[in-house]
Amino acid sequence: MRLAFIEELVALATVNERIALMVGDLGFSVIEPFADRFPDRFFNAGVAEQNMMGMAAGMASEGYHVFVYSIANFPTFRCAEQIRNDVAYHRLPVTIVAVGAGLAYGNLGYSHHAVQDYGLLRLLPNLLLAAPGDPLEVRACMRHLVQQPQPSYLRIGKVGEPTLHTAVPELAPGRWLPVVRRGGKRALLTTGATLALAGQWLALPAYADYDLYTLPLWGMAHKEGQAEQLACFEQVITVEDHLHDGGFASWLREALAEQQPELLLRLQARALHSRVCGAVGSQQTLNEYGGLHCDGRPASDADSQAGRREG
Amino acid sequence: MNSRLLANTMRGLALQMVARARASHIGSALSITDMVAVLYADILQVDPGNPQWTERDRFILSKGHAGVALYAALAAQGFFPLPELRFYGQDFSDLMNHISHKVHGVEFSTGSLGHGLPFAVGKALAAKKQNKRWRVVVLLSDGEMDEGSNWEALLFAAHHRLDNLLILIDYNKLQSLTTVAATLALEPLADKLRAFGAAVEEVDGHDHALLRARCKALPWQDGKPSLSKAHTIKGKGVSFMENQVVWHYRSPNPEQLSQALAELAAERAVWGG
The missing domain is CATH 3.40.50.920 (Rossmann fold)
Structure with a gap:
């Protein structure tokens, strides 16, 4: 799913010059295609998630659609109040991307397990959850989020997830x-x-x-x-x-x-x-x-x- | 309206707002009033008739609890009608006690400390990337510097050479329970801020001429965010509120309000305003 994410982000950013990617010093061997192609729209915030999310909100308030990428709990629980106050309450187009959904990083320990994130983020009235099931759903979710910019959470797995759909599906929130x-x-x-x-x-x-x-x-x-x-x-x-x-x-x-x-x-x-x-x-x-x-x-x-x- | 008259007007409006709403934080609002007045009278390029003018300077009030100062400034400058201030603190009012972006002219809602500077840095970064000439000004409290997010943001702003950013720290030396020094020692604050890569100046946060001059000389160093450690007095302008931590919480009763307004009127009379 990580590769589908970055491929789709590059494709979307090619036609939408307001798409930016901000990472929390993570994404080695994933984010390079975007960083190399769009250096003016790629930012490494360092290991500083509160500032990362606040900055993403600030950039989004100036017209950017900012994808904030990190692992599991780092772009969510670590900066939950910035998501609540700065992104969701202000209805800004920031997409929080958490890689390693669920127990994908199981051996890395509790710090890297994302098994409470739905509970946190579904409490925010203005935030759309996007939890794709395969690489084609990743692309479908991203296309929806870019077409309808809003506070959103994109929860993706890691690598090797099988493709179950035969084409990129059409999605609508709440529709099975x-x-x-x-x-x-x-x-x-x-x-x-x-x-x-x-x-x-x-x-x-x-x-x-x-x-x-x-x-x-x-x-x-x-x-x-x-x-x-x-x-x-x-x-x-x-x-x-x-x-x-x-x-x-x-x-x-x-x-x-x-x-x-x-x-x-x-x-x-x-x-x-x-x-x-x-x-x-x-x-x-x-x-x-x-x-x-x-x-x-x-x-x-x-x-x-x-x-x-x-x- | 010149900045001194604006500041005097803001103080009167702020006092009346908190008295009517029985709200807290008047001491914090009076502390920043002179800085906000100079910004809106002489520095910020803004259009009260078009608050979303794309080329405007952006002002972020990170210490959102001092929101009455900014509401008063915006109303006095014509961003919205002065009578609307009477809704401050009322049920379902947009003029909530902590600053609200739902009010014309307000860029960002705050209330939880440590949010304004990262947001301002994001705006300054966006301006740089788009080659915009507008500036970002953000006003923080001194106690707010306890928040780690501010230091994260300073690292980023310096690393990315955001010299289109002015950070004002309202250094009134009192925070919620007691003095800043007795809470968590910040000193040597200016040295710490310089070490983080900002161009730091210490100013009198009530000296309009000095504030005006320094704000017109931005950036203070090419490639560095400008940061003013502004020495202020909590409760400034009302004799019995100055340097009293209790006015972080207390709302003036009718007698206290009358005395405070009388002091402001006397100040105006001195300069014939």
Whole structure:
């Protein structure tokens, strides 16, 4: 996803001279194509995220669309108040780009785990969340954000995510996008890089009649229509690499509770158990430990042993 | 309106606003009034009839709690009608107690300290990249220099040679609970700021002629942000408020307001204004 991001950013910046990229001294072997081609629109803020986000807001107030790129929690939690006060409250076109969504940097430790970011950023009324599921959704999200500049959060994985779409899809905030349609009454609904995991589940007998949908663009302002879309199914299972609390399923439940609370029973959530906070391991190990299983089984009490070395 | 008359007018308006709204921070507003008056009377290239004029100078009030000083200046200069000041601090008013960008002429809302300088640096960087001639002026409090984000921003501004940026530090030496010196020692502040790459001058923040002269001599050094460590008096202009930390919080009662306004009237009478 990182490469799709930078390729698309270069393409967009070629025709839009107000697109700028600011990094927090990260992005080695990723950001060079932009930095080399647009040196006047590339800025390394150094290891100083508060100033980075405040400056991005200042530049955005002068007509730039600033993409602020860093890892996991650094461009979000580290400068949360700058995002809230300077970017979102002023409705400025800053796109916060966090690479390493979920537990992509699992072995690097808790500092690099982004499993609470939806919870933080979906509390901002003017901020659009963009959590693409594959490299083509990365491009689709970026095209949407550039066409409609606004405070936004682009949460991308790392490298090697499979491409599930066949073309860059058309996206609209809050609208579920079909990836696999089988015409059944049950569906998996993902946001972010767990699209690949959910795609694997479709091959399993337990999910043989499930459709697969993705919802890359969402946020507080885009709850409308969720009940209407969910009502098309007898069961929907959400999949996300974020803690249960404050995440995507929580957002959907809040929408349903407001719109058609009786639909809540049709919704199941597959998200991460809080036991992953502080745990260290590969992305797959930690996902299993948190209850996101490759074989699609629901979380259980036995998950706390997942991935641990046997004594 | 010359800067001294503007400052006197601003003080009167600010006092009436906080008294009516029973709001805090009048001491902080009186502290910066002379600097803001000089800026709006003589320095900033702005158009009250067109607050979004693209070539305007940008002024950021980072110590947003002193917002009544800026609201008063903007109203007195015609950015919006003076009677609108009576809505200050009222329910659903755009004139919130901390400075609000929803008011004509205000560039940026602040209230949480340490946000104004990074935002101003972003604007100054944008101006440089677009070869714009307008300047960015940002006003911080002294206690605000406790915030690490300001030092991050100074590093960046110096590294990128943003000499289109003027930073004013309102050095009244009092912060929320007690003196700056007793809270977190900032001294030797000027040396620290020079070490961070700014062109630093110490000025009397109430000396209009000096402020005017120095603001017209920008940049003080090519390739460096200009930074004025402006020595001021919290509560300046109202005898019983000067250098009293309690006026960071207290709102004047009717008798105190009358006395304060009488002092301002007496000051005007001295110069026949």
